[in-house]
Amino acid sequence: MAKTIISRGQGVLTGAGDASELLQAGFTQKAFRQWLQQYPRHLSADTFASYIKNSVDSVIPVVSNATADIKTSPLDRLSSGNNLIELYRETNNETYKTAFEALRTSIDLQSRNVEGGLWYYTYANWSYLDGMASFAPFYTLYSSLYDEENTAAVPDDLVLQLHLLWTHCYNNVSGLLVHGYDESYTAVWADNVTGASPHVWGRSLGWYAMAMIDTLELLNSKTYAAAHERIKLRFNDLASALVQAVDSTTGAWWQILDQPGREGNYIESSGSAMFAYSLLKGARLGYLPKSVINIAKRGYEYIVDEFVVNNGNGTLGYNGTVAVCSLNSTATYEYYVGRPILYNSVLGSAAFVLASLEYEALEI
Template structure:
């Protein structure tokens, strides 16, 4: 038997055992939603590297998104199994010298930075120097990341001159936290600029929305020949952007120049989110500037991202308290329309767009037909992670209500 066949046989056997083991597990329904969803994912994917439906090791943003949420569950509820699940992933992916399996710095892809955020807490608890070296490696990517003339990062080296809202989330919160933890005071202006630059390039005054992306060179087929903006406002792109604000602001000093401008844009985003909330369900559509039109659908990842962002923005005082009503309605809408629980108590979140992009080898035109016909699936990490984060915010709110009621 060839070596490759033996490896496949062993892996197949391990996955089979894991599947049988998972079948015997249940999730208790009297727990908070954040815990129930996190436990459900751990049962579905016994090894944390398997998240995002992966058959092999991968270093990408989805693992970081979910495992960040699970570390937050650990921080709140203290069950070490959530921390151990995250630790198992980074211990597998990060080598002793700080290099990272499947990570290639020379690709200069912002998508590869996001998972680095979980390393801050892992290093803080383990003091294992390999994680500090990995953090430094990811930080070094910004030093060579291709930029436009205004300092805005390209989304990827293979996407020249392109600014995507997705990319702001993938890079800026990590950059901000690294600067905060390492006293890189000169980096804050670069972080702030990524947010404001993206706003300038993607905002469409005709719809009062932010478009998915902009090709500053205006050369791509998907780009408007005059503005460079893509055709539509994609729900999850605006969701990434909103989450980027509330996460990065945790680490940007209150009196840093430009922070007030970030808050102006965040409030603009909040207003847009409120305006486009579906009145009946409290949810949001896949293509925001075509909300309610034939073929469009209510989508779970952007809905969860918006709810999390509004909850946190209200809690931190970034937006008016009136937005709490929008977040509460949206959260209930998620529970009513997207959350399913099976006979073993496993929680699923349905109706998530699997992926959407622009350009590339299999060219994505970014027109309306493209967005509404991309694959839709259950338990996509881009819905799971934000649902856990939104649930944690909601659970915190319940604690506050109990304290107020007691007083």
């Protein structure tokens, strides 16, 4: 699947793609970096390393101006941050450092609500789960390498962002989190008590789950012990809720998790892959009980059977990935289930690569 992504030229910024193209690049880099770390001596290692560099180089002109960053792209812009850091550490090329420093500065320039929560984009006081998968791992890696003396960044600010989303978006019955919240309570979809949007969109919760487990992996310093513990407890709670939300027939997860089986709802491939990845990785790293492995494996194997397409020419297709869903909408059930299903979206196929790597890691 990773080689097929390369064959299609996906994950390299062209400026001709849709609004998620910058996120697609960062997410592809993430998947390929994990592949390279898992199989550093593979014959294809140089190919993947070169493609990571091509993808990172393509985003540099777009993310190297901190002021422009916050005006033109949501928190997803931070998705390339970790690979910019990695390439700088490998090459000492200052161009990479300039870019990731601009991304770090852009966090400080990002607008916040009165509680200190980051706006996801330019929509006033709206915070999404989605942005955490790009924000939290970058903020953590940067702070641990270049700003560890700033003892407020990770222990306070990063934990605050995850906490505010949890507080506003958490459902006490299901244990799941809805897509986002409006701290001003003025959005057409905002709950008048919590500000929360009405539905649990699978992929947004998938981003949040990935943010937690990927950040836990990076929080390996005693400086961040308290932050690590807080995030670990929340991740365990979320994982338990995800296990309960599994569809009993397929073993995978619905597009709208709080409406299982409702007419129009369906099993969605990107969120399902993200959940399989998060649960398998959580178990591998020792944060989750081994009992979740079989649950995550069943979901992964359904994805392989249902969504992976053998093109018959040495490449693979990937189906069942919903287009971008935004809170700049009605955020109704009908909106989410009415969004187009995309074939070969890299937001799905890269998630599948990550889930596959964790699945394969069980055998290593």
